[in-house]
């Protein structure tokens with residue numbers, strides 16, 4: 236068998252694909268989506284279909300399917316996140332750029348100047364660095380910050396440890412290159428652990444959300460909310476939106492699939508702020524289900540990386556277009572003429588996704 240040392244493609248593939256520990260959450264996510272059934276409606280007027288246009292924090296997007304922040308796009312394409320940004324622009328949707336991008340946030344903005352973009356944030360231990368990043372983001376036209384709240388420490392990704400994952404020489408961490416280095420000292424395990432140790436503020440807690448409010452006027456989205464208590468707390472701490480996510484099942488194994496906790500998180504915010512969603516979205520029907528259960532936009536992680544690996548910008552655009560055409564078909568067959576028609580009534584077994592189901596004797 237090839238070792239990762241001899242076959243870097245395996246190392247990169249494993250990094251993109253893998254989940255935490257036994258990958259139980261990763262492997263049950265498809266079943267969770269499929270256990271939710273859609274209600275087909277007869278004789279909806281397909282000619283009257285209006286489309287998938289919607290809004291994100293008041294900004295127009297052509298489709299509710301957006302690009303989630305995923306680190307290190309240059310592992311599979313030399314244009315990295317600039318190619319992904321152009322794909323989002325080509326389909327008039329939103330890109331959320333990772334703090335750990337290979338292209339800098341400025342390069343990405345320049346690659347697709349008119350595109351709607353937001354920046355995902357992992358915080359540095361230095362307030363000066365954080366302030367600098369917020370200022371750079373604002374200046375480069377990013378419209379919100381998505382603060383990741385599920386990664387206080389890195390999940391146990393066994394494949395990365397076995398492969399001793401590290402970035403190849405010459406590939407920088409564009410956005411944070413001026414504050415940290417990608418040099419790995421050759422310790423045991425995954426180089427990601429070392430990147431985290433060198434840069435990330437793992438003691439960043441709820442009170443710091445209040446602090447960063449002082450540093451920026453950009454809207455703050457909390458990414459990685461997984462229960463109604465934290466959803467309510469996000470409102471209490473002044474978040475402008477929450478993003479229900481289990482980080483692509485890469486953090487804590489044996490948590491529910493994020494689609495299973497979406498409804499309770501929606502209840503937690505009680506209509507006060509927008510709710511976004513990611514985790515295992517692979518079909519237009521998944522998008523429809525997430526919107527029906529209360530999300531106003533969904534994000535895709537790995538599918539964009541597979542598109543990028545296969546055909547660069549065009550590959551990512553193809554993924555977005557296929558998903559959006561599946562969404563349109565599902566909307567028509569459930570008699571939804573526009574995104575606002577995608578309500579809870581489109582789903583039959585929504586009870587399966589609520590905590591009541593988990594305890595009910597049926």
Ligand SMILES: Cc1cc2nc3c(=O)[nH]c(=O)nc-3n(C[C@H](O)[C@H](O)[C@H](O)COP(=O)(O)O)c2cc1C
Nearest residue numbers: 251303304305306333383482483514515535536537
């Ligand atoms: C390779 C990879 C890198 C990721 N990097 C980040 C990141 O830098 N910041 C972040 O908040 N989430 C990151 N995520 C999580 C995604 O934003 C998203 O929550 C998840 O991938 C959605 O699930 P999906 O891959 O099943 O679509 C990453 C996910 C993957 C697969």
Ligand SMILES: CCCCC(=O)C(=O)O
Nearest residue numbers: 306335357386389431485
């Ligand atoms: C600190 C984590 C770096 C990227 C990431 O979020 C992921 O690989 O899931």
